Structures are given as C-alpha cells and as structure tokens.
Amino acid sequence: MSEIKHNWTKEQILAIYNKPLMELLYEAATVHRLHHDPNTVQVSTLLSIKTGGCPEDCGYCPQAARYHTDIEGNDLMSVQQVKAQALRAKSSGSSRVCMGAAWRNVKDGEEFDQVLEMVRTINKLDMEVCCTLGMITENQAHRLAEAGLYAYNHNLDSSEDYYKEVISTRGFEDRLKTIDNVRKTNVTVCSGGIIGMGEAIEDRAGMLVALATLNPQPESVPINALVPVEGTPLAEEKPVSIWDMIRMVATTRIIMPETQVRLSAGRTEMSREGQAMCFFAGANSIFAGDKLLTTPNPDVNEDMKMFEMLGLNPQKPFIKKMQPASVEAKDSQFEALGEKPKWSRPEHKIERNEEAKQKAKPIQ
Numbered sequence: 117m118s119e120i121k122h123n124w125t126k127e128q129i130l131a132i133y134n135k136p137l138m139e140l141l142y143e144a145a146t147v148h149r150l151h152h153d154p155n156t157v158q159v160s161t162l163l164s165i166k167t168g169g170c171p172e173d174c175g176y177c178p179q180a181a182r183y184h185t186d187i188e189g190n191d192l193m194s195v196q197q198v199k200a201q202a203l204r205a206k207s208s209g210s211s212r213v214c215m216g217a218a219w220r221n222v223k224d225g226e227e228f229d230q231v232l233e234m235v236r237t238i239n240k241l242d243m244e245v246c247c248t249l250g251m252i253t254e255n256q257a258h259r260l261a262e263a264g265l266y267a268y269n270h271n272l273d274s275s276e277d278y279y280k281e282v283i284s285t286r287g288f289e290d291r292l293k294t295i296d297n298v299r300k301t302n303v304t305v306c307s308g309g310i311i312g313m314g315e316a317i318e319d320r321a322g323m324l325v326a327l328a329t330l331n332p333q334p335e336s337v338p339i340n341a342l343v344p345v346e347g348t349p350l351a352e353e354k355p356v357s358i359w360d361m362i363r364m365v366a367t368t369r370i371i372m373p374e375t376q377v378r379l380s381a382g383r384t385e386m387s388r389e390g391q392a393m394c395f396f397a398g399a400n401s402i403f404a405g406d407k408l409l410t411t412p413n414p415d416v417n418e419d420m421k422m423f424e425m426l427g428l429n430p431q432k433p434f435i436k437k438m439q440p441a442s443v444e445a446k447d448s449q450f451e452a453l454g455e456k457p458k459w460s461r462p463e464h465k466i467e468r469n470e471e472a473k474q475k476a477k478p479i480q
C-alpha cells in the first residue's frame with residue numbers, strides 16, 4: 117500500500133480535481149480498491165438529539181436561531197428515545213449512529229452527562245457512535261472517549277478564506293482546535309465540508325488541503341452538497357452539479373486514501389446513477405433516514421433497493437478500528453471541570469447573513 121502523503125498543496129489538489137473525468141475516475145477507483153472493499157458502503161444514521169436554537173450564524177444552517185426558518189426546535193432527547201432510534205437504525209442496516217446537537221459548544225452539566233450516557237448506550241449496542249456537539253475542550257473529549265465514543269465530527273465547512281464569508285461567530289482556527297482536542301484521545305476524527313455555498317473551486321481545494329495535511333488525516337470526511345433552506349442566507353444558491361460532487365469525492369479519495377469518504381447531505385437531488393458514480397469514485401458511506409438533521413434525505417428502503425441493484429453490502433461496524441470500551445459514569449477518571457472552550461469570536465460582518473437576520477420574523 118502506498119504511503120499517506122501529508123504535504124499536499126492547493127495546486128496539486130486542483131490538478132487532480134481538474135483532470136479529464138475518465139482519468140480522475142480511474143485513478144480514484146484504483147486508490148479506492150487498494151484501501152477499501154469497493155462493494156461495501158457504510159450506512160450511518162444521523163440523529164438530531166437537540167434541534168434548533170443555535171447561537172451561531174452558519175449561513176447554510178436552518179438551526180441558527182437568528183434566521184428563524186420553519187425548523188421546530190426540541191430539547192435534548194432522552195437516553196431511551198435515542199436507544200429506540202439506534203435499535204431501529206441497526207435493524208435497517210446502519211452500523212454507525214451520529215448524534216447532533218445544535219450547540220455552539222459543550223457545557224459540562226446534566227445535559228452533557230445525558231449525552232455521555234447515550235454514548236455508552238449505543239456503544240453497548242455494538243454500533244459505532246459519533247457525536248457532533250460543537251466545540252469541546254480536551255477534558256470533554258476525554259470524557260466522551262471514556263464513555264465509548266468512536267468518532268467526533270467537527271466539519272471545516274470550507275477553505276479558511278471562504279469560511280469568513282459563511283460564518284462570523286467563530287474562526288477557522290477554533291475548528292482546528294476542537295479537532296486537536298479530539299486527537300488527544302483515541303476517538304477518531306470526522307471532518308469535512310459543504311460544496312455549493314458560492315465558493316470557488318480553489319476554496320474546495322483549500323478545504324481539502326486543510327484536511328489532507330492534518331497528521332493523521334481524518335478517519336472520516338463527509339462531503340455535503342448544500343441543501344438551500346428558505347430563510348437562511350444561502351437560500352438562493354444554485355444546486356451543486358453531480359459532476360462537481362463526483363470530482364470532489366474522487367479528489368478526496370485520492371488524497372486521503374484510508375479515509376472513509378461520506379456522501380452526505382444533498383443525496384435527494386442525486387440520481388441513482390450519480391450516486392453510483394460517487395461510489396465508484398470512492399465514496400464509502402451514506403447517511404440513512406428520511407431526515408439529515410433537518411433537511412430531506414432518501415428513504416432507507418429506497419437506499420436498500422439501490423444497494424441491491426448495485427450489488428453493495430452495508431459495512432459492518434469497527435472495520436477500521438476496534439470497538440472502544442465504555443467506562444460507567446461512577447468509575448470515571450475525569451471530573452467535569454466546568455470550563456468552556458476558548459474561541460476567537462471574530463464577529464466580522466457578512467452582508468447576506470445580516471440581511472437574512474433582518475428578514476427573520478421576530479421570535480415568539
């Protein structure tokens with residue numbers, strides 16, 4: 117197997133992204149076969165355990181409180197609710213559950229303790245557990261690891277340059293800091309981004325540079341196509357072309373050969389043929405369930421029909437890394453320190469975010 121390269125440049129990545137498509141596909145599929153089973157795709161289930169009311173201003177996100185979209189918020193789900201949903205997901209072929217909470221950052225206290233219990237519960241169902249909870253401190257990362265967390269998701273979203281056009285309430289370096297905190301534990305890193313936010317191809321390459329030059333590279337990279345939602349600043353963005361998605365997946369596969377590349381949001385707009393080409397180009401995970409946090413997603417039965425048609429098998433859990441042990445709360449070696457992650461609060465102005473905020477209906 118080839119060595120993993122960590123010194124990618126934007127120019128090298130652009131040269132791959134812009135290759136004639138057939139060459140790009142051939143190269144990506146070749147790398148994919150060397151590192152993964154090409155007939156296996158992981159089915160993951162994304163659960164929104166706490167929806168809406170987020171204080172951040174991510175321009176693509178209907179859960180940001182300031183844009184007042186039609187999203188109905190909910191309080192943190194109970195452990196029993198999460199367990200029931202995880203069991204349902206497992207019975208329909210999922211090997212991984214990703215729990216998302218619309219928080220800026222994790223706060224020590226009852227709610228975080230409840231999330232830790234959810235992690236223990238799902239790990240005991242022999243499923244990979246991933247969480248996406250916003251910024252976390254090193255101590256919080258250790259507590260999640262001790263509970264049996266398999267992966268932590270914290271997306272870079274875009275290139276460092278374009279990030280400033282999408283989010284003003286935190287900086288790119290804050291994202292890297294949380295990833296760094298996760299890396300101090302044995303929890304794997306899931307980090308990717310979104311295309312179709314109005315960024316240039318150079319920004320897509322810039323984001324891939326930031327991910328591929330991490331050492332180690334993220335074990336998991338979700339590639340999302342923007343799902344524009346009315347009321348958000350990016351509501352008017354044009355849909356991403358399937359060819360862009362295929363190029364993005366193929367490039368990610370080539371530069372991060374060992375990584376699980378996840379075909380994430382935006383699949384409802386993709387034909388089966390388009391998705392098949394993404395799998396050929398190296399995507400080896402999809403998210404199942406009719407909702408991806410808050411945006412539409414194909415029905416799981418439809419996905420299973422697609423798998424059958426393409427001769428794909430759902431991936432078993434813990435293929436790449438052993439199942440972590442879960443330490444019970446009473447035996448924990450880590451105390452809650454009550455600290456908050458420090459973040460840069462850049463608060464620069466983004467015109468379209470400001471406009472969307474002005475248009476928002478007043479909060480009832």
Ligand code: SF4
Nearest residue numbers: 170172174177180218
């Ligand atoms: S993407 Fe996450 S952090 Fe950003 S507004 Fe939405 S829920 Fe909040």
